[in-house]
Amino acid sequence: MAHDFDPLAPETFDSANADYARLRAECPVAHSDAWGGFWALMKHADVAEAAGDWKTFITSQQNVIPKVAFTGRRPPLHLDPPEHTPYRRALAPLFTERRIARLEPIIRTICRDLLATMRRAGGGDVVADYGAHMPIATFAHWMNLSAAAVAELTAVGQRYNIAVQFADMDATKESSLVLYDMARAIVADRRANPMSVDEDATSALLAVRVDGEPLPEELIVGTIRQVLVVGIIAPSVLLGSIAVHLSRDPTLQSELRADPSLIPAAVDEFLRLYTPYRGFARTAVEDVVIRGCPIPAGEPIALVYASANRDADVFDDPETFKIDRPNMKDSLAFGRGPHTCIGAGLAKLELVVAVEELLAAAPGFTLTAEPRPTRFPEIGALTAPIAFESAA
Template identity: 70%
Template sequence: MSSDFDPLQPETFDSPHETYAALRSHCPVAHTDAWGGFWALTKHDDVAAAATNSDLFITSKQNVIPKVAFTGRRPPLHLDPPEHTPYRRAIAPLLTSRKVARFEPIIREICAALLAPMVERGGGDICTEFSSRMPVLTFARWMNLPPDQVETLAEVGRRFNVAVQSADEVGTKESSLFLYDMARSVVADRKANPLDVDEDLTTSLLAARVDGEPLPEDMIVGMIRQVLVVGIIAPTVLIGSICVHLSRDRALQSQLRGDRSLVPAAIDEFLRLYTPYRGFARTAVEDVTIRGRTISAGEPIALVYASANRDEEVFEDADQFRLNRPNIKDSIHFGRGVHHCPGAALARLELIVALEEILARTNGFSLAGEPVPTRMPEIGALHVPLTFE
């Protein structure tokens, strides 16, 4: 089968959105031979329909394109219902808006500490020095890790992040295996010293029962390994993309700095405009025809959220930033259906606090060089050099 697009071609920060706009217009269900071949759904309705139909479109065969998982299955992302359900049930109560709200001062403290040396120097790479570290440190606190493990996770998480984005297969495997060792250590410690099941994920997983039986320990380890890095890459990329946008739109930057009550709504629109994922995958369990093209059972399908959220048939002036967009709830940046991101409330809080702190600690900022784009499965900025005013 011939390729409708080439995801391996060199990209700039903006060029992927141009590619997806062309596909939405002329080839909304596209195929490429890259990475062994896969389909890409680029229209909002098609992406939303596939994401919500977990019976027809499964995630257990392949959950991301290109495939980056080298070791065991990691719940809940790698599983389908009903196997997926007990793990989701264990994590969801710990990530409600009420539960994560108490982390606001912690996130603010982390942001202030990371920004301080950048402010003193008059700038730096907002991704490398700030956004790649902030979510790791936040998740470590949410996971109740001891201080020595927090620092270790911060460094290994950063290495994993860079390796994945640099297509460094050796580095990705090495850092992933180290994270598995950390997960085993956390599980062993919680077995010996359990915490409150309402405040600690590992303790909650160990206490969970299905038909009276505990969850398999290797799957608990897999989930802890997943959680240790699940929230690292997306905030890194998205905060970088936000800083690119605000460097280009100084009027909006000044508006948000002057009235930081607008930041939460701005974050919602930035999540739509710069959705950091474009390669979450599903596999159809039977042949399926979408917009006249037949996808055979077993073929991987990328749900291109970043394209869906710029679909002109759903969002007016879809490539433009609009504060308080009336149909912002139609954005599917956190996914849909059973795999809707359980950490959405914490991720949104991180982004709000991060932008508030960047604005509060600078009089202005601008690009000090060209942003370096990330690569599939993410979309956005991996390196953003800034000058602080």
């Protein structure tokens, strides 16, 4: 079987996307021998089709490449419809536009406090000092966590992310188990001290009944464990990528700083251009043929969203930032089908506020070193060290 690309090869911030452009043109259904072997879909049409066809391409066998789920099933991502549906249905009311909008002043205060520390230092790492903390603090408010839980989640979440990035399986397992312990503690506390199902994710899950029966305890714990991580890693990586792009394009920096009303549209384009996922996986339940390439049933398939969103068949001049793209609805930044990101609205709000505040923090900023890239399953900046310019 052909070995079309090596996800373990050394990368720069830009090299993976350059390789994916080659694969889209020459080998859009690619195979790699890494991690026991897997397929990778590079074209927008194929990724969208597989993500939407949940009956043929299931997520319950393997949901990410490399496989990092060692400690139990974590709904909704680890389940297929209709089994996953009660978990999404319980969480959905907590992600309504009205509910999310209430977090805007909280997110803004979090961002300003983090940036004040960076300003006093003259700069810092947008990922480690800003992006890694803001989503965790935001989620803490959304999940009604204590200050002690926030501090623990910040530390463990960073350890988990680094362990996954560097394929450190022992550290991945260790940090995942700690996250499970945190999730169990949250569930136990809500059993003892229930909150309104309209205000609290854990209480909402505990209140669900399917055919008169509550959801299994371990799957509720798994859901909370999943929420703790999914909502914190991608925004951190994407903010790093945005900082790299803006450091390379001071003109765009100035335009967005002068007219903040452009920032929501800019964030949409950043989401397309720097989609932070390349390793979400599906498994075909039967033999399939994609673009003439036979894929046997049971073999893992990566949906390379980052590549799909730079497909010239869908996006004109796809490697270029364009704030006014007419077909932004075609972006797969938040997935497609029944596993479309349920927290997309919150993620977009976090990013818009974070970019607004980063631009407002100084007249300009520049990279002080080359960004360190992430590895599978994310794609983007693992570091983005910047220096703030002083006011004239």
